Amino acid sequence: MKREWWQEEVVYQIYPKSFYDSNHDGVGDLRGITEKLDYLEYLGITMVWICPMYQSPMDDNGYDISDYKKIAPEFGTMEDFDELVAKAKERGIKIMLDLVINHTSDEHPWFQKALEDPDGPFHDYYIFQKGAKEPNNWRSVFGGSVWEKVPGRDEYYFHSFGKKQPDLNWENPKLREQLYEMVNWWLDKGIAGFRVDAITFVKKDLTWRDREADGADGLSKCTRACRNQPGIGAFLRELKERTFDLHSCVTVAEAPGVPYGELGDFMGEKGYFSMIFDFRYADLDIASGSEWFKRRPWTIKELGEKIMASQTELQKWGWGANFIENHDQPRAATKYLREGQNNPEAVKTLAAMYFFLRGLPFIYQGQELGMTNFQRNSIEEFDDLSSVDQYYRSIEEGYSPKEALEFVNLRSRDNARVPFPWNGERYGGFSTEKPWLGMAREYPPVNAKDQAGREGSILEFYREMIRFRQKGEHRDCFVWGSIEPVESSPHVIAYKRCTEEENIWCWFNFSGLEAEERVPMGNMEPVWQSHGEARVCGDFLYLKPYQSVMLKEV
Ligand code: NOJ
Numbered sequence: 001m002k003r004e005w006w007q008e009e010v011v012y013q014i015y016p017k018s019f020y021d022s023n024h025d026g027v028g029d030l031r032g033i034t035e036k037l038d039y040l041e042y043l044g045i046t047m048v049w050i051c052p053m054y055q056s057p058m059d060d061n062g063y064d065i066s067d068y069k070k071i072a073p074e075f076g077t078m079e080d081f082d083e084l085v086a087k088a089k090e091r092g093i094k095i096m097l098d099l100v101i102n103h104t105s106d107e108h109p110w111f112q113k114a115l116e117d118p119d120g121p122f123h124d125y126y127i128f129q130k131g132a133k134e135p136n137n138w139r140s141v142f143g144g145s146v147w148e149k150v151p152g153r154d155e156y157y158f159h160s161f162g163k164k165q166p167d168l169n170w171e172n173p174k175l176r177e178q179l180y181e182m183v184n185w186w187l188d189k190g191i192a193g194f195r196v197d198a199i200t201f202v203k204k205d206l207t208w209r210d211r212e213a214d215g216a217d218g219l220s221k222c223t224r225a226c227r228n229q230p231g232i233g234a235f236l237r238e239l240k241e242r243t244f245d246l247h248s249c250v251t252v253a254e255a256p257g258v259p260y261g262e263l264g265d266f267m268g269e270k271g272y273f274s275m276i277f278d279f280r281y282a283d284l285d286i287a288s289g290s291e292w293f294k295r296r297p298w299t300i301k302e303l304g305e306k307i308m309a310s311q312t313e314l315q316k317w318g319w320g321a322n323f324i325e326n327h328d329q330p331r332a333a334t335k336y337l338r339e340g341q342n343n344p345e346a347v348k349t350l351a352a353m354y355f356f357l358r359g360l361p362f363i364y365q366g367q368e369l370g371m372t373n374f375q376r377n378s379i380e381e382f383d384d385l386s387s388v389d390q391y392y393r394s395i396e397e398g399y400s401p402k403e404a405l406e407f408v409n410l411r412s413r414d415n416a417r418v419p420f421p422w423n424g425e426r427y428g429g430f431s432t433e434k435p436w437l438g439m440a441r442e443y444p445p446v447n448a449k450d451q452a453g454r455e456g457s458i459l460e461f462y463r464e465m466i467r468f469r470q471k472g473e474h475r476d477c478f479v480w481g482s483i484e485p486v487e488s489s490p491h492v493i494a495y496k497r498c499t500e501e502e503n504i505w506c507w508f509n510f511s512g513l514e515a516e517e518r519v520p521m522g523n524m525e526p527v528w529q530s531h532g533e534a535r536v537c538g539d540f541l542y543l544k545p546y547q548s549v550m551l552k553e554v
């Protein structure tokens with residue numbers, strides 16, 4: 001693969017509503033990000049992905065856009081945005097935006113005009129069907145039918161996600177033209193690229209036929225019929241050719257549902273995007289990607305196998321986009337470490353395991369502090385649309401309200417969306433006003449001020465990992481090297497990073513007990529160890545509880 005500038009980045013994901021509130025109204029904003037550039041520079045990241053900051057009624061916190069070219073007033077102005085891009089650039093930090101083009105808000109003027117005039121040109125920007133009842137039994141991602149009745153008419157509109165998020169009709173070339181114009185307009189402003197939202201949803205099964213019901217509500221999950229459907233390639237290729245190809249930009253697609261066999265179409269030199277996120281191991285605690293109540297047991301061995309399968313497949317085509325958290329996922333420490341979640345050494349081994357995989361590391365705000373999930377006591381305390389849906393659906397499926405609340409606490413997207421704790425003061429120094437979303441603790445003990453400069457802290461560990469990958473002696477191997485799985489004991493995940501010059505073996509102990517690993521080569525020298533010296537005796541490496549060790553063949 002030809003080398004590209006973006007392959008060397010370390011990305012930090014910001015949820016603007018919860019990063020920093022510069023004008024103290026309880027809601028994070030763009031100036032808040034600009035004011036915290038010092039922190040991002042201190043951490044060492046090179047690119048930021050900002051979740052949607054466009055004008056929006058915020059029904060799904062910005063993933064429901066009512067004007068693609070305006071900034072949400074609660075987040076600031078276009079001047080604030082331009083200032084952020086310019087100030088970030090001065091520090092060598094690039095800005096990526098979130099591109100949400102599968103749907104808009106129902107408050108977008110296109111949709112408003114579509115409702116007003118069923119014979120007008122905007123009606124065909126969305127998906128409508130005439131009739132006195134829902135045209136089929138598909139369930140939307142956030143629950144209930146994908147069809148919502150148009151008030152006063154025997155007509156329904158289609159939404160894959162919430163009912164305030166009508167899907168755009170990609171079959172209409174005029175609509176696609178409008179989207180391309182908008183995408184180019186943002187790229188011309190000098191942003192580095194996009195994270196592309198829900199892009200595998202843009203093609204639907206146009207027969208609209210019923211599917212077999214899969215829940216107590218009698219509905220069938222819509223992803224079977226409106227995700228990665230045949231024919232999607234023509235849309236995505238055109239999108240790429242008309243926009244991304246005209247700029248030196250980076251794109252990372254949220255593309256669930258793409259089989260490994262089709263990765264080459266979606267990523268790499270010939271693919272529609274630079275990279276895609278692979279969700280297979282992010283969802284290993286649930287039996288079905290979107291149903292939180294279908295929980296399943298899993299082991300570290302299985303996690304390791306899934307990660308290595310993913311890396312091996314991604315490597316065939318291009319570059320990984322590696323993450324353990326984002327704004328849709330619970331906190332990684334809680335999800336992957338369970339009883340080890342409050343042990344900083346456990347958090348570090350998890351961090352290093354994913355950070356040194358082949359590809360771009362993505363860090364979600366607060367992950368670098370080892371934040372954990374919260375515990376809420378009633379469904380009223382949640383903001384996230386899907387938490388509310390999953391709560392009531394669990395009850396409909398026969399679980400008790402207590403069990404339903406437990407599923408939601410484990411999986412709620414609000415876990416990651418709580419305000420960022422800058423210090424141990426009230427509201428974590430995020431704002432002087434009560435934040436828009438309740439924090440786990442009003443005076444958070446886990447916070448950036450406490451960890452900055454403190455030896456052994458998780459934040460300092462992240463800084464060290466970033467420095468080691470970006471500027472360390474083995475940079476070439478960790479950035480450009482290939483990856484291969486390595487056999488290990490059940491609680492250890494291991495892999496090898498290799499270039500022509502170097503072979504570096506990496507072991508990560510996910511257990512509170514010592515682990516013994518066979519070291520295959522005679523001469524190995526440590527290049528990294530997370531706490532204390534690596535102990536190698538003869539053919540064996542002894543890892544302390546939750547230790548990570550990397551040895552180089554000499
Ligand atoms: C995926 C986004 O990450 C999520 O937050 C959002 O709710 C859906 N797409 C719909 O846009």
Ligand code: CA
Binds near residue numbers: 021022027029
């Ligand atoms: Ca604010």
